[in-house]
Amino acid sequence: xxxxxxxxxxxxxxxxxxxxxxxxxxxxxxxxxxxxxxxxxxxxxxxxxxxxxxxxxxxxxxxxxxxxxxx
Amino acid sequence: xxxxxxxxxxxxxxxxxxxxxxxxxxxxxxxxxxxxxxxxxxxxxxxxxxxxxxxxxxxxxxxxxxxxxxxxxxxxxxxxxxxxxxxxxxxxxxxxxxxxxxxxxxxxxxxxxxxxxxxxxxxxxxxxxxxxxxxxxxxxxxxxxxxxxxxxxxxxxxxxxxxxxxxxxxxxxxxxxxxxx
Numbered sequence: 001x002x003x004x005x006x007x008x009x010x011x012x013x014x015x016x017x018x019x020x021x022x023x024x025x026x027x028x029x030x031x032x033x034x035x036x037x038x039x040x041x042x043x044x045x046x047x048x049x050x051x052x053x054x055x056x057x058x059x060x061x062x063x064x065x066x067x068x069x070x071x
Numbered sequence: 072x073x074x075x076x077x078x079x080x081x082x083x084x085x086x087x088x089x090x091x092x093x094x095x096x097x098x099x100x101x102x103x104x105x106x107x108x109x110x111x112x113x114x115x116x117x118x119x120x121x122x123x124x125x126x127x128x129x130x131x132x133x134x135x136x137x138x139x140x141x142x143x144x145x146x147x148x149x150x151x152x153x154x155x156x157x158x159x160x161x162x163x164x165x166x167x168x169x170x171x172x173x174x175x176x177x178x179x180x181x182x183x184x185x186x187x188x189x190x191x192x193x194x195x196x197x198x199x200x201x202x203x204x205x206x207x208x209x210x211x212x213x214x215x216x217x218x219x220x221x222x223x224x225x226x227x228x229x230x231x232x233x234x235x236x237x238x239x240x241x242x243x244x245x246x247x248x249x250x251x252x
């Protein structure tokens with residue numbers, strides 16, 4: 001009896017550890033999904049701003065300069 | 072050589088995603104846009120080495136990240152010096168709504184090593200494959216995988232949503248306790 005008691009409490013502890021680990025793994029997936037969504041939202045937010053004028057101008061200026069060089 | 076119309080169009084089309092990558096990498100809109108400008112300049116002068124039919128965005132990102140790492144030390148000093156620089160640069164763009172919810176992510180991203188940060192953005196937001204990112208970064212796909220994993224686990228630790236208590240009733244208790252303190 002004396003020997004079984006610590007063994008049974010040990011297995012209970014193991015079960016608790018397992019539950020906690022499983023909980024953490026599930027939680028981690030949840031956290032990863034949140035981070036992924038937020039990361040994409042932040043990225044897409046910039047993508048939806050389109051092309052700022054300074055870059056459109058840069059490309060056309062270089063085009064014009066190149067056209068002049070050609071002539 | 073004048074960039075062909077197609078290459079120029081592809082370049083224009085790639086700019087929004089190039090910016091999104093640059094801003095996520097730098098954490099600062101102004102610095103990122105300067106970097107984008109520098110990358111576009113370089114791309115235009117080396118347009119001959121771009122092969123039509125290949126991925127323009129990947130090519131531009133390769134150029135931009137090379138410039139970023141070349142400037143990295145200088146850039147890091149400046150970013151560290153300027154707390155709230157990102158928030159300030161947002162305020163100068165009235166068309167943007169308040170992006171408070173991104174601030175936490177932005178702050179956490181800034182704490183990652185840049186090689187982990189870029190891997191996470193390219194895989195998690197840009198939608199490149201591990202093989203494509205490996206090519207962009209000049210390393211093995213396995214290296215990218217481990218960088219992404221490390222980035223994700225570090226981010227979840229840095230952000231306040233990482234602990235089990237944050238989802239449970241303990242979170243409320245702690246919030247109440249901290250309100251009282």
